[in-house]
Amino acid sequence: MDNTVLEENVLDTREHGPQAVGAGSGGCSFLYKHHLKKSICISGKGSCSSFRSPPRFLVDDDQNARRFRKIISACKCMALPKDFTPTKFTGSHETEDLSVGKELEDESDVLIECRNIYKSFGEKQILRGVSFKIRLGEAVGIIGPSGTGKSTILKIMAGLLVPDKGEVLIRGRRRHGLISDEEISGLRIGLVFQSAALFDSLTVRENVGFLLYENSTMPEDQIAELVTETLAAIGLKGVEDRMPSELSGGMKKRVALARSLIFDTTKDTVEPEVLLFDEPTAGLDPIASTVVEDLIRSVHMKGEDALGKPGKIASYVVVTHQHSTIRRAVDRLLFLHEGKIVWQGMTHEFTSSSNPIVQQVKIY
Incomplete structure (x- = not known):
């Protein structure tokens, strides 16, 4: 998925309501690896329904990971599930966990x-x-x-x-x-x-x-x-x-x-x-x-x-x-x-x- 289109879709959602974007029954263009429960969009013009078997969103670099978090926070209908884990691809077979809610590493030892x-x-x-x-x-x-x-x-x-x-x-x-x-x-x-x-x-x-x-x-x-x-x-x-x-x-x-x-x-x-x-x-x-x-x-x-x-x-x-x-x-x-x-x-x-x-x- 192109990140530029993704960002534009969120802007459209905020300006025209979730129905303006044609992904999912509620108009959500973000694809999670979790099922989203029903929640109210900040535009006040509709709600986002759950959708089934969504593919995982891929974050290909640190800059896009930061943009992704900003975009998510811009629309409450896109609130991250607590256990959501975006994945940064660092190579053809290596990945780095970028979990937003990841607990801090234990430094006591x-x-x-x-x-x-x-x-x-x-x-x-x-x-x-x-x-x-x-x-x-x-x-x-x-x-x-x-x-x-x-x-x-x-x-x-x-x-x-x-x-x-x-x-x-x-x-x-x-x-x-x-x-x-x-x-x-x-x-x-x-x-x-x-x-x-x-x-x-x-x-x-x-x-x-x-x-x-x-x-x-x-x-x-x-x-x-x-x-x-x-x-x-x-x-x-x-x-x-x-x-x-x-x-x-x-x-x-x-x-x-x-x-x-x-x-x-x-x-x-x-x-x-x-x-x-x-x-x-x-x-x-x-x-x-x-x-x-x-x-x-x-x-x-x-x-x-x-x-x-x-x-x-x-x-x-x-x-x-x-x-x-x-x-x-x-x-x-x-x-x-x-x-x-x-x-x-x-x-x-x-x-x-x-x-x-x-x-x-x-x-x-």
């Missing part, structure tokens, strides 16, 4: 939300309007070619970088500036750096317990005990007194993971945590990679340390290039390309995507 994030360094534009949500219980992977802003978005989420434009919301509250500028309660965010980023001059015990030594009132012997428990939970026992130079690459990654897991157990309430992993298996051999991937899954699923105390790992985000990490440690993927998210969906849907950019990457 959104832990971190990035809205229209832009970031540049000098003249180089890195992120160009990135938007996504991390929900409770999710295991999310961010993939894409090198230099597309994957690590940058992690640091923005962690509060180590400030976006040039856009918003970062932590449990619904907007964060202004860096994490050091503002404390937002309700969520802990841990970041495991790509190179582990251990302090070379400190022992493993001092590295893992660094946050507690610097920012808690816990006695040192209690911190040391907690460090031992946390290391044991990720398969590292008896390494507390070693220096980082004495550790293998995989061990360094696990020590960095332990440092992100540890928390002050003397607090009355412990906030849930979102862990951010930047290339956690980069540079590791296949066996060491498998160990780290399994650890990432285990701390998320169990949420406990060696003694059964709650770790409260609510969700995690992994930036990676490795196919094994994607397969073993990720449920949902965000594909970042040239500073934009060009595809997102479940991991098993990735290889079947028709997106030409996504097709350049194969996961076996």
